[in-house]
Amino acid sequence: MEKIIHRADNRGYANHGWLKSHHTFSFANYYDPARIHFGALRVFNDDYVKGGMGFGAHPHDNMEIVSIVLDGSMEHRDNTGRHEVIRKNDVQVMSAGTGIVHSEFNASKTEDANFLQIWVFPKERNITPRYDQRTFDPAARENTLQVVISPDATDGALTLHQDTWFSLGDFEAGRKIDLTPKQSGIGSYLFLIDGEIKVADEVLTTRDAIGLTDYEKVTVEVVKPAKFLLIDVPMLN
Template structure:
């Protein structure tokens, strides 16, 4: 087993007043050569956005972009004509492909919003840009892993151009469960949203993360009630 620990207080940080952003991997003005990516996982930003504020129109290409709302709501608009509001328990996927221009603004004028934005390298370049989002019942992740994004192109499900899976879990204190590797060459990156867990000999607390590769299975002990995001991605050379 190979593992890497990313503690919450070692992340990059940018404070723009209206935006406070924590970067797990190198992003914008934060550059750390040892933290460029974990396999196909390129970006994991933890963004806090003040009411009425947001990101003006900006372009992306050849990246799979997943947004998970933790609190509040964001209004999305893009040059393909999509106008949506993404709310708590919603997950959004954009395949930027040949190029997409979009904006994201806090849908509330007064309440702050918190979201995770994740970028994954695609396994196919220059695809037709695509947008989708879905609401997931949080009850289905109680003491279980709820898959919210996968490679399977099933109607009514969120998918992306990569052999990758995104799962959300919410576990009670005292629970023990086994995490199994998806496949050979696929690693697991666990980002602890809140709580405390023991995994692979290490203790993780809120906003800590661990990357595991070359493993078959590992036990997770929930010390304090925990919510987390699990991202399974191919390990790139």
């Protein structure tokens, strides 16, 4: 088994006043040659946006983009005419493909919002841009893994143009969860949203992460009540 640890206090950080952003991988003005990507997982930003503020219209292409709101709500608009509000327990997916222009603003004028912005390399370039969004019941991830993105849209999950799985879990202290690779060539990246766990002989606390490759099974021990996001992605050469 190979593992890589990303500690919460060792991420890139940018404070723009209206936006405070933690970058797990190289992004914008943060560059670390050892942190370019984990397989097909290219960007993992932990963003805090002040009320009434946000990202003005900007373009993307040839990237699969996922937004998961942890607190508050974000308002999305794009050049296809799509206008949505993404709330806590919502997951948004956007295939940029040949090109899309969108904006993201805090939907509240007064309350801060916190969301995860995640980019995944697509398995095919220059596809037709696509948008989808779904609300997932938090009760369905109590002491289990709730799949919210999968290649075949299993059990109402969303899909990306990549062989990847996103799963959310909310576990009580004392629980144990066994993780196994989805298929050959897949690595697992676990981001601890809140709490404390032990995995692969490493203790992780809030906002720590671990990447695992070349393993058959690993057990996650929940030390303190924990919420986490598990991303399974192809490991690129």
